[in-house]
Amino acid sequence: MSLESTIEPIAQDALHDQPIERVHRDGVEFVVLGTAHVSRSSMEAVQTLLERESFDAVAVELCASRAQGMRDPEAFKQMDLFQIIRQGKAGMVAASLVLSSFQKRLADQYGIQPGAEMKAAMEGADSRGLPLWLIDREVGTTLKRAWHSVGFWQRFGLLGGLLASVFEREDIEESEIEKLKQGDMLESAFSEFASESAPLYRSLIAERDAFMSARLREEAAGTTDGTLRRVLVVIGAGHLKGLCEHLRNDRTDPAAEAAELSRTPPKARWPKWLAAGLVLVVFAAIAWAFHRNTALGTQALLAWVLFTGGFAALGALIAGGHPASIVSAFIAAPIKPFRPGIPAGGISAMTEAWVRRPRVADFDALRDDIGHWKGWWKNRVARTLLNFFLVSMGTIVGEYSAGIHILHSVF
Structure with a gap:
């Protein structure tokens, strides 16, 4: 050789x-x-x-x-x-x-x-x-x-x-x-x-x-x-x-x-376990609040809905989303723990793509548009991807914010 x-x-x-x-x-x-x-x-x-x-x-x-x-x-x-x-x-x-x-x-x-x-x-x-x-x-x-x-x-x-x-x-x-x-x-x-x-x-x-x-x-x-x-x-x-x-x-x-x-590495499990643990703790706190007082439990549950849904909707709003995608983000985020599968960002982004279907011109200009920060909001394809990321980030921020607020108010 x-x-x-x-x-x-x-x-x-x-x-x-x-x-x-x-x-x-x-x-x-x-x-x-x-x-x-x-x-x-x-x-x-x-x-x-x-x-x-x-x-x-x-x-x-x-x-x-x-x-x-x-x-x-x-x-x-x-x-x-x-x-x-x-x-x-x-x-x-x-x-x-x-x-x-x-x-x-x-x-x-x-x-x-x-x-x-x-x-x-x-x-x-x-x-x-x-x-x-x-x-x-x-x-x-x-x-x-x-x-x-x-x-x-x-x-x-x-x-x-x-x-x-x-x-x-x-x-x-x-x-x-x-x-x-x-x-x-x-x-x-x-x-x-x-x-x-x-x-x-x-x-x-x-x-x-x-x-x-x-x-x-x-x-x-x-x-x-x-x-x-x-x-x-x-x-x-x-x-x-x-x-x-x-x-x-x-x-x-x-x-x-x-x-x-060529083997794709397995996804790390600790982020999912951390998120699941947080949700379990928060809902245990909500259940304890209802056990102590119905009004306190209602306030804790409302806080969960407003924080998670509010931050997710804010992400869709910042992305320039259609009102329908903003509403879908607000609805999907609070029920995320009970709805495995597509995340709230995915539901909001699919709503955005359905209501504002990308045009041929959007695909033609995609590579040029994403080279400028304004293009991410102007191009319908890029805006849909932006919607996905910002709503997903908003949902995460909302979950942690809700958890901190509920634990602080209940204990």
Whole structure:
């Protein structure tokens, strides 16, 4: 087994200063190109490599859903908001939209579409009749593993970073984007990141390095007719060093490793137990209040309704919700303990989407609108997602506020 690796010598024109490594393993040469996902020169480097060299397959840092979205950029317009909310995917959809909005803002500065180098690789494979390998982990799985890898308070920092990436309006110089392809800068940046949140770095970067290496080995092992000699691998520059190291050194079963890294971590149980415990304590206090005095019990029960329903309705109001979604939030929040399933935020958001059905224009302008804070209230799709989050947050605030008030008044 040959595992030697060499750094591609600097060439002229489109490949000048491009980070390329060649890894030889099991009789296959993997030509690994590191790119910046909003870089014009990265797209040109992909096209040049395909023109100058002969490849038997092309691998890209995409999962099936992202590849489909890139091939059909209008596909997101067909998403069913009711199903998204009912299945509890509102958070994943919102995070994906925020990330794509940030990438689109950068790309708009330079007249190039986000992921143009990946699209160039896919189109190059199609035009040459080459197999296309989608080697990245599903984006939803990565986001879930990243979310579950950090603590409660770190999640607020993660959300804050996402929001800051959307609302930051300062332009970024194209030269700074190109610098991201210098290995030493990437290593130092990721080392600093890892020191701040090693679990987050592991989920977003390190695990995907191992996953993509495993997928490359799995695809190569599956080609048994002896025709596979050279594969072009197009990945983000931040994965270049880690992926190549795994590709040289890993001895694990690739299919088993990919399956393990694709596993969605189980949800933490303590938040549900804490919420259930709070509700039990509060309703025990209400029952005790009725036992002592009917009027006191009635006041405690009314406090529960007003606090939970009031804060949930306030969330819908802040989100610019329709009166019907505000009323549904007020009704759904107090009976949440007796109504397992869709949360109050989901009921209010579905009401909002039913009363104010998103128009084609809302989907057309979605990525642009969410890049400005006012757009979250103007766009009907974004406002529905905002309604879901604010009503859900209002319900939680209302429950704790009601609990404190009732316990204080009864004991």
